[in-house]
Amino acid sequence: MRIKEIKKENGERRLVATQKKKKLLKVGPLKRKDTKKLVLYMKNAGTCPCPQLDDLSGSFLVMGRKVGGRLLVLAIYRWEKKNKEMKFAIKFMFSYPCSLHYPFFYGSDPH
Numbered sequence: 001m002r003i004k005e006i007k008k009e010n011g012e013r014r015l016v017a018t019q020k021k022k023k024l025l026k027v028g029p030l031k032r033k034d035t036k037k038l039v040l041y042m043k044n045a046g047t048c049p050c051p052q053l054d055d056l057s058g059s060f061l062v063m064g065r066k067v068g069g070r071l072l073v074l075a076i077y078r079w080e081k082k083n084k085e086m087k088f089a090i091k092f093m094f095s096y097p098c099s100l101h102y103p104f105f106y107g108s109d110p111h
Contacts, residue, residue, distance in 0.1 A: 001038070003056050013042040013050075015062075015073065029066060040064060042073045052076050061086070 001022035007014045017038035024035055040062060042050075052060070059079035064072050080086055 001062055002059055003053070006053060006056070011044060011047075013045045013053075015040040015042065015053075030071075034066065034071065038071070040071045040073045050076075052078055061090075 002018045002020075004016045004018045007016070017040070019037075022035075022038060024030070042048075053076070061077045061079050062073060063075045065074060066072075077086070
């Protein structure tokens, strides 16, 4: 995905994705309205340096989960097509037989 802008508010960073150039993998419990205007939050990251986000040109691999009505970022990496480790990680994520309905993974209470 590509990131259009970053805003800081209340000690958090808010990442706004561009409408184009986004591809969602293993969507899980996300609904279409969640992905229409993709806004991601980095909790307690208002003062944290994040060298990956110094330059917003190019694409990013963003992993996260939905907690409450918000999409929280767990990890963000610059997308490099020629990086062998990145290709291996993506293949592994697609082939790994994880359950998309395991509640703990998405931040909800398992009970």
